[in-house]
Amino acid sequence: MLRRVTASQMMASTNNAPKGNSFPKLGDILVNLSVKNTPKVVRKLRLIGDPYMFFEFTDKQYVPNPTNDPALRGKTVKVPFPDADVNKSFNRIGHEEQSQCPWKKMGYICTTQFAQNCLEKQDDGTWAVKILKKGKSIFESFANEQMNRYDNPELDDDFPKHLGTRNAHAVRITAEATGKEGPQSVKYSVSYDYKPTYIDDDMMDLLMKAGEPTAEELETERKEYNKARKSDPSMPEWEDMFMYGYPLHKIFKHTPVKVEVAQAAPAKQEYVDEDVEPDINPVVIKPPKAAPVAASFDDDEDDAPVVKKKAAPKPVVIEDDDDDYIPFLSEED
Numbered sequence: 001m002l003r004r005v006t007a008s009q010m011m012a013s014t015n016n017a018p019k020g021n022s023f024p025k026l027g028d029i030l031v032n033l034s035v036k037n038t039p040k041v042v043r044k045l046r047l048i049g050d051p052y053m054f055f056e057f058t059d060k061q062y063v064p065n066p067t068n069d070p071a072l073r074g075k076t077v078k079v080p081f082p083d084a085d086v087n088k089s090f091n092r093i094g095h096e097e098q099s100q101c102p103w104k105k106m107g108y109i110c111t112t113q114f115a116q117n118c119l120e121k122q123d124d125g126t127w128a129v130k131i132l133k134k135g136k137s138i139f140e141s142f143a144n145e146q147m148n149r150y151d152n153p154e155l156d157d158d159f160p161k162h163l164g165t166r167n168a169h170a171v172r173i174t175a176e177a178t179g180k181e182g183p184q185s186v187k188y189s190v191s192y193d194y195k196p197t198y199i200d201d202d203m204m205d206l207l208m209k210a211g212e213p214t215a216e217e218l219e220t221e222r223k224e225y226n227k228a229r230k231s232d233p234s235m236p237e238w239e240d241m242f243m244y245g246y247p248l249h250k251i252f253k254h255t256p257v258k259v260e261v262a263q264a265a266p267a268k269q270e271y272v273d274e275d276v277e278p279d280i281n282p283v284v285i286k287p288p289k290a291a292p293v294a295a296s297f298d299d300d301e302d303d304a305p306v307v308k309k310k311a312a313p314k315p316v317v318i319e320d321d322d323d324d325y326i327p328f329l330s331e332e333d
Contacts, residue, residue: 029246031120031132035177035186042174044121045132046197048207049164049242051116051139054252055094057103058110059084076109083258092255102257114139115252117210117245119203121170127203129210131246138173141190143234150234160196162236170197199241207244218243 031043063075081092094110095101104110113135120130132138142163149161160168174189199207213221222238229235 026131026251029129029131031118031130031173033134033173033175033186033188035175039177040174041176042172044170044172044193045130046119046121046127046168046170046199046203047132047142047164048117048119048245049239051114051132051142052248052252053112053114054096055098055101055104055110056113057092057094057108059090060109061107062109079108081108082106086258087255089255093252095254101254103255112136113252115248116164117207117248119199119206127206129206129245131248131251132173138188138190142171145190145192146234162234163192164242165236166239166241167196167198169193169195204241204244207241210245211247213243213247 031045033041033043035041059078059081060076061079063072063077065072065075081087092103092108094103098104113133115131115133116139118130118132119127122128146162149155149159155161162168163171170193172191172193174191176187176189178184178187218240221243222240225235225238225242229238
């Protein structure tokens, strides 16, 4: 049935229309460890649950080296992504099954990345929900610290061993500029507070406002977790809090090749707006031509740091490149 709509009703409907992307800008919720504008940065974090692992691709490929020429080893060329015209992000998230990943098949270079929800202590003493996204060096430091605690017979049962439970020690990450080139331009140090920081109800509310799973999602994750916990001593008792915070599985999900989608299934026009001419000859997006630029490649997969078996260990120094570029979500995410 047709319904009359007044001007005020139309404006109210427009203003209240649901937004397609409910996520905030990723740059605003990532833990900022950049040292571009300051020589030293220190962040105090309370980790939540365990991190997610994913593969991140940049628009670089290795220089072909069929003769195994030593001069070409590690050299890369910049090759724009085939869907660069329709997806302005300068990275792509790979398929969790590498054998099915289109970016890997095309020869793009990837690094293993991790993302974890956390609470970051602000200058005014308050806490803010953030996402810690980095390579394996920092996250292996966390893992080593946790395993050392589980293996330490001097620690009693009440001592927090996992860093992502409700009562656990806060971590401090220090990033310092070294003045060196390439992967040694930033030095990271990881340390742990002497006393644990309990996540109170106010902090829990912040996590739930950032993202709370449905009852069905929570039940499914709980069952899978408890099943895996039977054979993994590093997994603490389940807490629903592990799933609170930003939906990492949606933010860092696989990025399909948009050009392939456009070529395989061109959008069909379901109706004709009187103010818009029908597209009689749809334009098929073509991949841009590569513009190779020779550059040396440094692997940012750092060696695992060494952590002493202590309740409050000294800072662990980790050398890593200044991986402070910020990926962003496409408009469709």
